[in-house]
Each structure stands twice: as C-alpha cells, then as structure tokens.
Amino acid sequence: MKIENDLDSLIENFFDEYYYFFSSFATLRGIHRYDYKLSTYDRNELNNFKNFISETLSSLKNYEEKNKNLKTHDSKTFKKFLENTFQFVDDGLYDNPQFFVFDAFIGIVSVALVQTKPISIRSRNFSERLSTLKYVNDYIRTYVVNITELERKAILREIDYLEQFINQFSTYLLTKSDTDKKENLKLEKTNAIESLNELRKLIKSIKAGSDVKLKGILDFQNLDNNFVDLKRFLEDNLISISENLIKKAREIKIANPYKETIKEVISQREQYNEVAIKDILNSIESLIRTFLPYEKIEFEKKVFIDSSEFPDILSSLIGYTIPSGEFDTKRNVLFIVRNEENYYSLLYQIISNLFLGKPFINFYRVSIKSKKKYFLNQLLYNGLPVYLRRIIFDDIKGNLGRQFELVYYYEEYITILKAYIQNEIYFRNWNMLSVENFVNEDKILLDKEKFIEDFVYDMGRSFLAVQGLNAIFDLKREKRVKSNEFIAKLLQNMHYPFSTIRQLIK
Secondary structure: OHHHHHHHHHHHHHHHHHHHHOHHHHHHHOOOOOOOOOOOOOHHHHHHHHHHHHHHHHHHHHHHHHOHHHOOHHHHHHHHHHHHHHHHHHHHOOOOHHHHHHHHHHHHHHHHOOOOOOHHHHHHHHHHHHHOOOHHHHHHHHHOOEEOHHHHHHHHHHHHHHHHHHHHHHHHHHOOOOOOOHHHHHHHHHHHHHHHHHHHHHHHHOEEOOEOOOHHHHHHOOOOOOOOOOHHHHHHHHHHHHHHHHHHHHHHOOOOOHHHHHHHHHHOOEEOOHHHHHHHHHHHHHHHHHHOOOOOOOOEEEEEEEOOOHHHHHHHHOOEOOOOOOOOOOOEEEEEEEOEEOHHHHHHHHHHHHHOOHHHHHHHHHHOOOHHHHOOOHHHHHHHHHHHHHHHHHHHHHHHOHHHHHHHHHHHHHHHHHHHHHHHHHHHOOEHHHHHHHHHOOOOOOOHHHHHHHHHHHOOHHHHHHHHHHHHHHHHHHOOOOHHHHHHHHHHOOOOOHHHHHHHOO
C-alpha cells in the first residue's frame, strides 16, 4: 500500500501545483481552490514550476527504480504528462497570443457559469478573476513578438466578446440581492474593461508575422509519442463528404446550384427560448438513446441562451459539466446556444456536443477518486464525439430529414477542413499565407472570413479530434468487441494514451 501511496503523493503534489498555474482550466475540471485568479504565466514563476517538474521527474525515476517489478500504466502516463508540461512551459507559450486571450475568456466565463454554486460565491470569484485580467497584457508583452494578421483580427473579436460577457454578467449580478460586495464588483468591472482596452492596443501594436504557432499546444496535449501524418485520410474524407454534400443539395433542389441550396438551408433562423430548447433535447435524447453507452448516464441539461454572437466562441464548453467540486457527482451539463439559431445546426450541436462523447468522459472523470482523475487522453476526448456521430448517422438521418443531412455534411466538412489545414501546419510548416490561399480556393465554404476566425479559435482541437478518430478506428478494427462494449471500454480507460488502451482492451 505504501508503494502506491508514494506514487499517489507525487501525482497529488504535482497537480496541486499544476492547477495553480492552469487555474482557468482547473475550474472546468471542478477544482475550485484557484477560482480567485486566472491562470498564472509569469516567467519567473514558471521557471520555479519547471524546477518543480524536474524534481518530480527525478522523484518518479527513483520510485520506478525502487519498484521495477511494479511499473504501472499510471507512472508511465504521469511521466509523459510531466515531460509534455515541461516542454510547453519552456517554449510552447511563445508567439501564442490566442492562447492567453482564450485562457482568460474561459477562466472568466467558467466561474460565472458554474450552475451548482450559489450566486454569492460565483459573484465573488467573478470579481476576483476580473481583478487578475490585467496580467494577460504582461504575458503577451513577455511571450509574443509576432502575430499573423488573421490571428490579430480574430483575437480582437474575442476581446469584444469577452467585454460583452463581462458587461452582461456584471449587470445580471448587480440585480441579485445575494451578490457579494457589489461596489467591489463595479470597481473590478471598470478595471477589467480598461485592461481590455489596453489589450486591444497591445494586440494592434504587435509586429505582423506569417508563422502559425500550433505545434507546442498540440504536443502538450498528446500523451502518445507521436502524431500520425493523416494527409491522405483527410483528403479522402474531404472528397467523400463534399460529394455527399453536393448530392444532398441537389436532392433538395435539383435546379439550384448546390452552393445556393446549402446557403438557403443554413441561413434560416428561428427564435428559441429555454422551453423550446429542452423540448428538442428530450426528442433527440429519445431518438439516440439506443446508441449511448450501455452504462446509462442520466443528467440534467442546463441551458444558457444569449442573443449575441459570443456563444459561438464557447463551442469548447458545450456539453461540458462544470462540477461544484472535484468529487461532485451532480450530473448537469451546460448547453450554450444563441436564441436565434438554425434548427438543423442546433440539432447537429445537440447530437455532437451534448449527447455524444464529452459529457460521458466528463462524468466518468468526476466519479473517479483515484490518481487517474488527473489524466485525460485529449485525442480520445476530442475524437470520440466524431466517432460516435459517424457510427449513428445512417441510423438517425431518416428521422431528421434531408436538410439535417445537408447540415451534417457541411459541419463535418468544416471540421475535417480545419484538421487538414492544422495537419499541414504541423507536418509541413504551412504559414498563415498558405492557409489563406488554401481557404480562398475552397469551393464549399459559405463564409470564408468566419471560417478563418473559427479556425483561430479552434487552436488545434479539430486536429486532435481527427487524430483521435483515426486511433479509435484502428483500435476498433483490431479488437473484436461489440460497439457499445467498445465505447464503454474507451470511457473506462480514457485517462491513458491509446498505446496503453490497446493493451487494456481484450
């Protein structure tokens, strides 16, 4: 027992320090002891953190040498995580302004939207995080020398979204009787808006460059040794999806140019309120219930509706459970949507992000009380929803109509196109000019400017999803396991890299 405790202590001690630095992401995990601050990327403090990582690696090596016959999957995974983190804090932050702005955005939004916490605590944490927003400017001055023009434009929009959210949520809190220290909230809101104005000027002043700095972020999230160059796989996917998309458009309106039909279907908008959204959720859940993992997970859907565009940038939060505590098993999932939305796009979002993949992984993680709770295979986390919607699509499309099929193919095309570009950046060092030229030549995209903006916000998630999708397909071909059992085994082992999962699935 003492041997296991030695490893447990190493992991617990490391992640306590880790979440101090990456506190915005800790909130998403349900770890709230650092909700009083945004993530810390001060260079001097990170140098101390690097020393701490080196010491932890040395202690782990000693542990493994003493217990050669007891080498565990946990110790191997922990070692890889330590190495990835060291590399990321060493050079992965440079020329990555999007990372810092998105981190601040997620940090402020997440403490505001923890539905299971009382308003008094949420308001206090919201004010506290606003008070540390000013440090983002210092981080960008420290780490960022160049920025591409496309990134600059997208980040300035992201700052606008963040300002809008701060104003809206502050106004909401000031109407609540149990909001903590209202005068302090007003002050911190004013200071935060001033910091954002300074941040705008700073982003505009950074020297223009052409290189896209994605590699550090992607390597940080990969627990396996290497990514696979998926150029051929992605090309084949783009061809087959675009052919299906054009075919479906012509089925809907045979005389129309396919692009006009796509635009007509996708541009239709309807008004939604919380009651209407919940009715749609219930109907979709009953439709796909048989495809969900056999360990049924019931959860309450928390709907957050906004009239503005900023919910688009929160796509990474859709379907995420933000528990009130690390071991809190209250099963509620946040669903963020605009009050005016395309019906078929809404169905796609619900199926992809709310019912498939991420919610189940998050629930499994919340309920795990061992050291495994700290690990997460990001390839599996991002790839499983894509895998699940692909295997159920043929069975559900007949119930949802040809317009849904069209939107499905269009949204899948966008995901694969982002992954294709990110694959080229990772393996062939495409710069932003290469990206812009490639996008301009595309024959499917309706709004190329919005695609580029979304591509910047994506920060490699589509690449991780396709890497995970490919690994899941390979594993399924290799293992003769029934579909639901296979999915359940993936969920049970989602804390390990695929090389380890392959050994554990019999």
